[in-house]
Amino acid sequence: MKIVRVACLLLAFLFVALSPDAVAADKKKAAVKAPPGMAALPLELPKPAFVGTPQNIKGVKQLEKPLGRPRPPFFAPKGVKNLALGKKISGSDEEPIVGDLKMITDGDKKAADGSYVELGPFTQYIQVDLEAEKEIYAVLFWHYHKQARVYFDVVVQISNDAEFGKSTTIYNNDHDNSAELGVGKDNHYVETSEGRLIDAKGVKGRYVRFYSGGNNASDLNHYIEVEVYGK
Amino acid sequence: MSRSLFFGLILLITVMALALRLPGLAKRPMHGDEAVNAVKIGELIEGKGYRYDPHEYHGPTLNYFSLIPAWLGGADSFVELSKAILRIVPVALGLALVLLVVPLRDALGQGAVLLAAGLTALSPAMVFYSRYFIHELILVVFTAVLIISGYRCFKSRKAGWAVLAGVSLGLMHATKETFVIAVGAIGLGVIVLLGSRLKNGQWLESTRQVKWSHVAIMIVSAAVVSMVFFSSFFTHSQGIVDSITTYTTYVDRAETSVHVQPWYFYFQLLFFYQFADGPFFTEWIILLLALTGVGVAILGNVPFGCPAFIRFLAVFTLSMAGVYALIPYKTPWCLLGFYHGMLLLAGVGGMWLLQLGAKAVRVTAIVVLALGSLHLGQQSYAANFQYFSDSRNPHVYGHTSVDVPVIADRIKSMVALHEKGKATPIQVYCPNDDYWPLPWYLRGYQVEFGGIVSEQTPPAPVILIQPKMEEALMRKLYELPPPGQRELYMHLFYNTEDGTVDVMELRPSVELVGFVSRSLFEKQMQQAAEEEAAQ
Secondary structure, eight states, X not given: OHHXXXXXXXXHHHHHHHSOOOOOOOOOEEEOOOOTTEEEOOOOOOOOSSOSOOOOOOSOTTBOOOOSSOOOOOEEETTOEESOTTOOEEXXXXXXXXXXGGGGGSSOOOOSTTSOEEEEESSEEEEEXXXXXXXXXXXXXXXXXXXXXXXXXXXXXXXXXXXXXXXXXXXXXXXXXXXXXXXXXXOBOOOOTTOEEEEEEEEEEEEEEEEEOOBSSOSEEEESEEEEEEO | OOHHHHHHHHHHHHHHHHHHHSTTTTTSOOOHHHHHHHHHHHHHHTTOOOXXXXXXXXXXXXXXXXXXXXXXXTOOSTTTOOHHHHHHHHHHHHHHHHHTTGGGHHHHOHHHHHHHHHHHHXXXXXXXXXXXXXXXXXXXXXXHHHHHHHHHHHHHOOHHHHHHHHHHHHHHHXXXXXXXXXXXXXXXXXXXXXXXXXXXXXXXXXXXXXXXXXXXXXXXXHHXXXXXXXXXXXXXXXXXXXHHHHHHHHHHHHHHSTTBOOTTHHHHHHHSBOOTTSOOBOOHHHHHHHHHHHHHHHHOOOSSSXXXXXXXXXXXXXXXXHHHHHSSBOOGGGGHHHHHHHHHHHHHHHXXXXXXXOHHHHHXXXXXXXXXXXXXXXXXXXXXXXXXXXXXXXXXXXXXXXXXXXXXXXXXXXXXXXXXXXXXXXXXXXXXXXXXXXXXXXXXXXXXXXXXXXXXXXXXXXXXXXXXXXXXXXXXXHTSSOTTOOOOEEETTEETTTTEEEOEEXXXXXEEEEEEEHHHHHHHHHHXXXXXXXX
């Protein structure tokens, strides 16, 4: 058996030694290209105001970890654009503590003072009027991204009724129903310069309403910008 | 040569054959044909039975033979099958082909048998197809058994050999429709042999040696075995009829298929193949020795073995090669039938060279044989362990890309995050159902396969298509579903690190594009973020 072993080893050695190296081709990569009829959501993000993973937010249940990398370009039907830009905005606090409600749809997404609106404490909402019924594919909004914060009871609804008698809720992280809009199952998240992107799945509606109920730093509510992507 | 030395060397060749055939059986991605066969076997072991299809999939032997390793491996369902369980079948057959030379000791001579066995063990083509879960090797093995048992029946006049010959013939029929070529070549070999004995009525003497009762036994055995298999063990009598009518299908296909190739296709694969910047593949030593073997057969003056058998072998091999070369429909594995004959003739040719009188010629022959064998082994290693799924390998034909297991893993990792887990719907749409072997890789998952983008089902969270179907997919995602059910999608093969998309292929030049719902993609990103945070 020894001779068999030696012969096998010798053969194996010779095969390996004499064989040319198989050079595998590098994996081909391509730039993101939307399929025909679709396009990546045309999002324009502000510069980050803080860098790195925030460590000091404790005691918030169901909190998503920040992704730590840019959000990928999701696809929606071609022709989808930000319908909220420059549109009329109203809210539960028509006289904000800081800023003016119309700043929320003015296209300024910077984190700096002068770019955000501060609303009163506890549950407050703002409402965008798109002026006509639209197919809404995504909603993107920034409460505040100068520092890492978690806003509570974030609820986003779409309706054709300005009073929201009948509406579709597309996001709800009010886990204890403190806003009395129903118990939500969505996650808490940390505010970043990427904003919060909600998939509206083509829901039709004219009005989009955003609720919040304070944040981990104070009971006050803030908005920098909201965008509604649809057609 | 002593008996113990002979069998010691056979043992060494067996070890060598196994060393080249067994390792890394699961390494090469499943070919589409292998996957189709696997699905059929999955149906069989799951109790759905077997029904011979005269239009596709060849005969039932592969299915039934595969039940043995499935049973030994404890696989009770399609999901539990593995590449190793399936590919152990051709490994066993490939080894059998090496060892089936041994019963030809008196026909070829001991030296030629050892050389033929060694060359068969080392041949890159033989090793490659001994790790390939298709029908071809079964056909080649039972052709060899038919020839051996026929020869031994003729010599010994024992009925047992006639039974074995009949069983082999039946199994050949129950394996692949091309068995008629091998049977025709065997018949031609016998006729040529008789023709060479026309003088003084020697042919009559030869035919008198044949016991016609043995011929009857062989035919009955073949018919019984064939009927048992084609009738799915007496549960589907139509299979017997279909096993005959199938030939109209295959005659048509031989002329109209995409597999139409020039006459020299097989010889190019075996003896002079180089693609792009790949290595030059050639089994030149086999060609050289086999041609010498043919020369020996023609001369007839052989100092070893049975000259008549060697002549028969040459006629059989040449006629097989000729017919396969002339048939326009060609797939690489079909070369095995005549190549096995070439390997046996190479043993004869090699032995003839080693027995030449002049010492210098003998030494040269030894050196050439040694270098040729070493080169064969090196090429076997390259073809089976380096270029195993690379187009630069002559035997890699329409083969599955190494991307496919990656695609499957990506899909599996995505649906693992979905609340439905393995029950998460997955949709795979490719024109003309050109998605094989994905049914193998995604076994156990809820996959809707289709040749067109279905408008009947809602979009699944994971969708795989060929690029030409993107417009139809857009309609499926954003026009057909009612408002509120039109989710955002993303490239499945998106790299979050650099914002690029991996180009994935089913086979060379057959691209697959994948899409994943935003919710699932974000879950995956969230999981990655949590894992990073935990580190």
